[in-house]
Amino acid sequence: MFRFILRRIAIAIPTMLILIIISFVLIKSAPGGPFTSERPLPEQVLANIEAKYGLDKPYHQQLIDYIVGIVTRGDFGPSFRYKDRTVNDVIAQGFPVTLTYGFWSFIVAVSVGVSLGIIAAIFHNSWIDYFAVGISIGAQVLPNFVMAPILVIIFTLWLNWLPGGGWHGGQWQYIIMPVIALSTSYMASIARIMRSSMLEVLNSNFIRTAKAKGLSWRRIIFKHALKPALLPVITYLGPAFVGMITGSVVIDMYFSTGGIGREFVNSALNRDYSVIMGITILFGFLTISFNLLVDILYAWIDPKIRY
């Protein structure tokens, strides 16, 4: 197990490096430097600014400095558009918000999805099963950017129950719609995966044996069937996590929650390269670490996996 974890980390590190290098190369190949503007700066001024940010060094040196800065000091460098703040400031400001509703979305998607899948499998071919299948098909075409405006129409415009946006320090009424919008399609996918794997497990021989022994339903489901049936769901957690991180950009844009996503889109529109790059790398790091965790969890649960 320990060797497996080490080997998995040995893959994660080059992945991270490749992400940094890809973003770095992309940005360096952009036409014009970060300080090119409509009114060209005097050459001496430009040279001074570039020297200040270390942009006069050769590219490979800049790349090494950038990576060393991130690894040793957790420093993503300055914003090229706003002199008074760094990329770290941007992240520190928005990240707690993104983390809050992202965490709840993940919890909701997994817990509701898994429960719905189990219930649908137990009551196979009943109305509750059809209901679960129905929403899991429907939710394929209801991604976050479709859910968000629909929720606003229902809960803000018609029912007037919830505010249509804002954050206000994360009061519950401001969190509900972002969480539903972000989690629905993943909840549905998890329910679908859980249902089909649970059905398969419930039809297998060891469950028949358990039934023959006269075990109670609760014991069969939770003690015997749940663990093997969860495996396909665990493999899906990685993609679901990536999807939610990506979706958080839409949530921040639409609900004005003040998370990191809006900064990302605004810097994309302003070509504030260092902010885009910092956020991309931060999200890449989260994704890669999460995938690492999922793989370890999987290896731990599945006895068949070879280390």
Next chain:
Amino acid sequence: MVKMVIGAKKIAEMAENIASKEMGKSHSLWADAFRRFFKNKASVTSLIVLILIVIFAFGAPYISKWNNEEIDWAILGSINELGRPSLANGHYFGTDDLGRDLFVRVAQGTQISLLVGFVGALIAVIVGTLYGAIAGYFGGKIDSFMMRLVDILMSIPYMFVLILLLVVFGRSIFMLFVGLGLISWLDMSRIVRGQTMVLKNKEFIEAAIAGGANHFTIIARHIIPNLLGVVIVYASLLVPGMILAESFISFLGLGVQEPNTSWGALISDGAKTVLHGRLWQLLIPLAFFVAGLFSFFFIGDGLRDALDPKDR
């Protein structure tokens, strides 16, 4: 003489009958798939819906008296009342916030979304099939290197890299195609690789090697044609995936730019005006988006049932 002519005719007819039956048999795999697909009610309905959407996308600009850039100044001040969908003033789907006719805008957006879907999927199919076939066919070190690269690329949050790509090289439809295509071939290459590894140990490949065919002939003439079923099934699911990705990016305002539009861009515009009560600006593009994606998913399902030998 006459008798002989009749005889010859009859013989020819019989020969043709035999030949056509023979032809039928030799094509039975595809004919079977075709029959199976058209037995599936959901897929056939979806196919009809999709055809209607395509007809709308290309036909609507000819029906409407408005074009996609014209602003209807008469209603501009009071879109909430006069901009509603109505038959009287020719705005069948109402107008957008700038007084442009939504009927034509939706048609234009549909064209672009479909185009993005198909072109993105096509790029992914070409790159993914070649990559996967080469990795699977050669195996060994080449394979493990190529597939490790795919693993690594897969664990990168691609949407951010795509947005980075669009920011760096300018936000144009062309860049969107390239970006989506570059990113979406990964799954395809995995599927194709797996299938190729099964195929390459079959007798007909051995025969081709014994016949002196070189590697690229074998891949191009013997492996890829046999992958077609799997590739078609997966490609049919790639199209809605591409449309979703494009809509996501356009929703953020980073994708298709004015005066062009797409389903995502229209939904984005509509979503902004929801609280002003102009619901049609959101719901009409949304209806097309949902109907289009549903059709693609069900057609993909039908194709999989029809073509995938595993599920039978």
